[in-house]
Amino acid sequence: xxxxxxxxxxxxxxxxxxxxxxxxxxxxxxxxIEREVVEKRCWISExxxxxxxxxxxxxxxxxxxxxxxxxxxxxxxxxxAIASAIGCALPSFLxxxxxxAGLARFQELVVVQHFFIGVRAAVTAQILLATxxxxxxxxxxxxxxxxxxxxxxxxxxxxxxPILTVLGGATAGMALYWxxxxxxxxxxxxxxxxxxxx
Amino acid sequence: MIFWQLxxxxxxxxxxxxxxxxxxxxxIQRxxxxHQWLSPQQFGDILAISQITPGPLAINxxxxxxxxxxxxxxxxxATIGVMLPSLILIxxxxxxxxxxxxxPLTRMTFHGLRPTVVALLASATWFFAQASLIRPLAQDWxxxxxxxxxxxxxxIAIGLFALTIVLQVRFKLNPILVILLCGLVTILVLPIxxxxx
Numbered sequence: 266x267x268x269x270x271x272x273x274x275x276x277x278x279x280x281x282x283x284x285x286x287x288x289x290x291x292x293x294x295x296x297x298i299e300r301e302v303v304e305k306r307c308w309i310s311e312x313x314x315x316x317x318x319x320x321x322x323x324x325x326x327x328x329x330x331x332x333x334x335x336x337x338x339x340x341x342x343x344x345x346a347i348a349s350a351i352g353c354a355l356p357s358f359l360x361x362x363x364x365x366a367g368l369a370r371f372q373e374l375v376v377v378q379h380f381f382i383g384v385r386a387a388v389t390a391q392i393l394l395a396t397x398x399x400x401x402x403x404x405x406x407x408x409x410x411x412x413x414x415x416x417x418x419x420x421x422x423x424x425x426x427p428i429l430t431v432l433g434g435a436t437a438g439m440a441l442y443w444x445x446x447x448x449x450x451x452x453x454x455x456x457x458x459x460x461x462x463x
Numbered sequence: 464m465i466f467w468q469l470x471x472x473x474x475x476x477x478x479x480x481x482x483x484x485x486x487x488x489x490x491i492q493r494x495x496x497x498h499q500w501l502s503p504q505q506f507g508d509i510l511a512i513s514q515i516t517p518g519p520l521a522i523n524x525x526x527x528x529x530x531x532x533x534x535x536x537x538x539x540x541a542t543i544g545v546m547l548p549s550l551i552l553i554x555x556x557x558x559x560x561x562x563x564x565x566x567p568l569t570r571m572t573f574h575g576l577r578p579t580v581v582a583l584l585a586s587a588t589w590f591f592a593q594a595s596l597i598r599p600l601a602q603d604w605x606x607x608x609x610x611x612x613x614x615x616x617x618x619i620a621i622g623l624f625a626l627t628i629v630l631q632v633r634f635k636l637n638p639i640l641v642i643l644l645c646g647l648v649t650i651l652v653l654p655i656x657x658x659x660x
Contacts, residue, residue, distance in 0.1 A: 284518050288639055320564060323573055326477050326549030329519035334553045343554055350550055357518025358542055361526040362535060364512060376650055382660055383649030384511040385504070385595035386620040387642045390627035391514070392591055395485045396584040403577045412575060416582035427490045428479045430579045438575020442568050452574050453567045
């Protein structure tokens with residue numbers, strides 16, 4: 266069923282294409298990967314893709330790069346992973362460079378400045394919406410609400426560094442594992458079931 | 464050296480970003496302001512451009528920030544830096560990733576970590592609101608707050624902020640279209656009523 270061993274070039278070209286047509290963040294990439302990698306090229310199965318998406322979401326780093334690295338690695342090992350990751354990042358890199366170089370010349374223009382006043386307002390609203398969406402998915406009980414609130418207070422009151430904030434949350438999670446085993450069991454069980462059924 | 468600095472900062476950003484491109488925003492914002500490389504407005508503009516161009520938000524932002532600070536080589540340093548943690552982690556951990564992944568302690572660690580990402584995003588939202596919706600504070604801002612509090616905010620920005628929420632939540636409009644639309648509105652309106660800015 267699954268075709269074996271695409272060339273490095275075809276890995277890179279495929280992810281270049283996917284990177285070029287993804288607008289609006291890594292998650293927008295999923296339907297494209299489904300079409301190009303699962304349906305057209307049969308490199309991995311739909312079920313594999315779902316597993317890789319779950320791991321890519323939780324690993325640190327850029328979701329899109331994580332996902333393309335995983336897929337490339339499954340096909341052609343280490344070099345395949347690197348080829349896919351570079352392919353995925355290259356379109357952004359080139360487009361942004363061209364744009365940044367161009368805009369640097371025009372940023373004094375009043376039109377450009379006016380354009381960005383509106384654009385900034387829209388982006389602020391979009392970040393608010395992203396925060397709310399993420400909050401609804403993640404903050405589901407009192408414990409997660411307390412962690413989120415404590416982290417937020419630490420960030421705005423004592424200006425805690427984001428990295429320390431994230432590490433603090435991780436520590437709190439580990440502490441819950443040891444100190445609140447009943448709660449931990451309740452969290453882990455449904456997550457496992459969810460993982461198996463998907 | 465600036466390139467090494469960009470590389471190591473973006474490496475750190477890549478290593479500590481959990482949960483997609485937006486989660487990276489507070490980290491980059493923190494580094495940019497503490498090094499005084501970019502103003503909040505500049506960073507907001509870069510983020511907006513990264514949104515409306517193809518590719519992952521994080522790669523776009525890293526490339527753009529690197530370019531503004533240190534040219535083409537700077538954007539290469541930042542982009543490679545932000546990608547490398549993913550590559551290293553996945554390539555070295557593949558063999559036991561599956562086992563670690565399903566360990567209860569790992570699940571709980573992530574359970575505690577995720578809410579902090581929400582908190583960081585919430586503070587980033589406030590940061591951008593200050594850079595986009597509120598006018599630069601004058602000396603007598605406290606006086607203004609008492610007399611005419613509306614003078615402190617930009618009316619057109621508040622309007623477009625609300626419009627964006629309505630268009631995306633109610634009408635599910637494409638975010639890229641909404642960004643371009645808001646930019647078009649300010650291009651058309653501000654030359655006629657500059658006081659609305």
